[in-house]
Amino acid sequence: MAAVGQQGIEGLEHVFPLGSRIDEAGRLEIGGCDAIELAERFGTPAYVYAEDDIRARARAYMESFRAHTEHFEVVYASKAFPCTAAYRLLAAEGLACDVASGGELYLALRGGFPPERIYMHGNNKSDDEIRMAVEAGVGHIVIDSFDELDRLERMAPGQGVLLRVTPGITPSTHAYIATGQVDSKFGFGLDDVPRAIDRIHNLDLRGLHAHLGSQIFDLAPYEKLAEVLTAIGDYPLLNLGGGLGIAYTADDRPPGIEDYAETLVRGTPDGVTVLCEPGRSLVGNAGVTLYRVGTIKEIPGVRTYVAVDGGMSDNLRPMLYGARYEAQIADRFGGDSLSTIAGKHCESSDMLVRDAKLAAPAIGDVLVTPATGAYGHAMANNYNGVPRPPVVFCADGDARLVLRRETYEDLTDRDV
Numbered sequence: 001m002a003a004v005g006q007q008g009i010e011g012l013e014h015v016f017p018l019g020s021r022i023d024e025a026g027r028l029e030i031g032g033c034d035a036i037e038l039a040e041r042f043g044t045p046a047y048v049y050a051e052d053d054i055r056a057r058a059r060a061y062m063e064s065f066r067a068h069t070e071h072f073e074v075v076y077a078s079k080a081f082p083c084t085a086a087y088r089l090l091a092a093e094g095l096a097c098d099v100a101s102g103g104e105l106y107l108a109l110r111g112g113f114p115p116e117r118i119y120m121h122g123n124n125k126s127d128d129e130i131r132m133a134v135e136a137g138v139g140h141i142v143i144d145s146f147d148e149l150d151r152l153e154r155m156a157p158g159q160g161v162l163l164r165v166t167p168g169i170t171p172s173t174h175a176y177i178a179t180g181q182v183d184s185k186f187g188f189g190l191d192d193v194p195r196a197i198d199r200i201h202n203l204d205l206r207g208l209h210a211h212l213g214s215q216i217f218d219l220a221p222y223e224k225l226a227e228v229l230t231a232i233g234d235y236p237l238l239n240l241g242g243g244l245g246i247a248y249t250a251d252d253r254p255p256g257i258e259d260y261a262e263t264l265v266r267g268t269p270d271g272v273t274v275l276c277e278p279g280r281s282l283v284g285n286a287g288v289t290l291y292r293v294g295t296i297k298e299i300p301g302v303r304t305y306v307a308v309d310g311g312m313s314d315n316l317r318p319m320l321y322g323a324r325y326e327a328q329i330a331d332r333f334g335g336d337s338l339s340t341i342a343g344k345h346c347e348s349s350d351m352l353v354r355d356a357k358l359a360a361p362a363i364g365d366v367l368v369t370p371a372t373g374a375y376g377h378a379m380a381n382n383y384n385g386v387p388r389p390p391v392v393f394c395a396d397g398d399a400r401l402v403l404r405r406e407t408y409e410d411l412t413d414r415d416v
């Protein structure tokens with residue numbers, strides 16, 4: 001997608017939200033809002049999103065599919081950013097959404113998603129979650145196991161379902177986010193699929209689903225996936241999952257949404273409705289995290305630790321999968337002070353970015369890590385009793401708080 005109006009962040013324009021720029025005073029703007037002022041107004045850490053970025057990517061998805069077919073559905077994989085404001089925005093753009101738990105279903109409904117546009121996932125759905133989905137009238141439940149199939153037959157006669165298939169395709173991504181290989185906790189292996197289909201009597205089997213994994217840069221496995229699923233049988237829906245990669249660092253060059261959509265449509269037989277489930281490629285680059293630098297520890301000849309006021313409680317991905325991010329000082333982009341951005345948690349692994357190049361970082365600086373819009377807020381936790389950060393949406397120079405910061409009182413709210 002073209003980077004519009006991005007000045008002063010050359011080389012990182014594909015990592016920051018669309019419309020981000022460095023203003024005349026050298027300060028970062030997100031959605032027309034000054035990042036330093038946002039840090040002062042909302043405190044740090046804070047998740048800051050450019051609303052227009054999410055909207056532009058949603059439209060790019062819808063238009064890219066529409067250019068090739070009328071038979072498609074773009075399903076927001078809401079685990080990436082399960083926040084009612086995001087559900088509301090994406091529902092208004094005409095997307096469907098998937099949820100992977102009762103909690104996400106609750107949020108999606110509260111965010112205004114029509115139940116018939118919701119797909120319910122989960123490799124271990126509880127009876128309560130199934131009941132909740134059926135009572136809410138969700139359009140489709142994605143069956144993940146024989147046990148669940150039998151329970152759905154009893155509990156949800158007539159329910160629209162898809163069957164989740166593990167297609168035996170391993171994309172090149174981190175092992176923890178690859179899900180298409182045979183050795184997976186998700187779905188039915190190809191050998192089990194015919195037996196599963198035969199066992200469906202009371203349910204309305206509308207199609208097949210598979211998700212290869214995440215942060216995928218090579219589109220060829222999706223062509224293979226469409227082939228494998230199509231060979232299983234003729235169904236009205238074919239859901240080829242999510243996983244399109246995004247740019248977390250300057251060197252990342254993922255395929256465009258247009259190419260991805262074209263690949264999926266090409267692999268889908270005429271008349272069949274093609275579905276995809278993007279998560280990070282809708283919301284990942286739309287969000288940044290603002291931190292405040294608190295201490296700096298220089299170990300001569302070894303390393304300089306720049307410690308910020310968040311860490312593994314607001315961004316678990318570096319610790320979970322060695323995910324890499326960029327970091328910059330919000331009013332001094334560039335620079336070459338080699339720095340390791342450390343969090344404030346009691347774990348040596350609590351490192352947000354190793355070997356970032358910063359412009360002479362100092363205590364009190366606002367530090368920004370881009371591309372934290374997906375699986376940041378979603379995986380946030382209270383380790384060390386740290387309250388979770390707020391979510392701020394910015395557009396046209398206006399910032400609105402859509403989720404407040406947790407308080408210390410929230411930490412004791414569940415005590416009995």
Ligand SMILES: Cc1ncc(COP(=O)(O)O)c(C=O)c1O
Binds near residue numbers: 077080121214244280
């Ligand atoms: C079933 C399913 N669909 C879609 C996604 C979204 O993946 P991504 O955020 O990489 O697009 C996931 C991610 O875990 C998933 O498990």
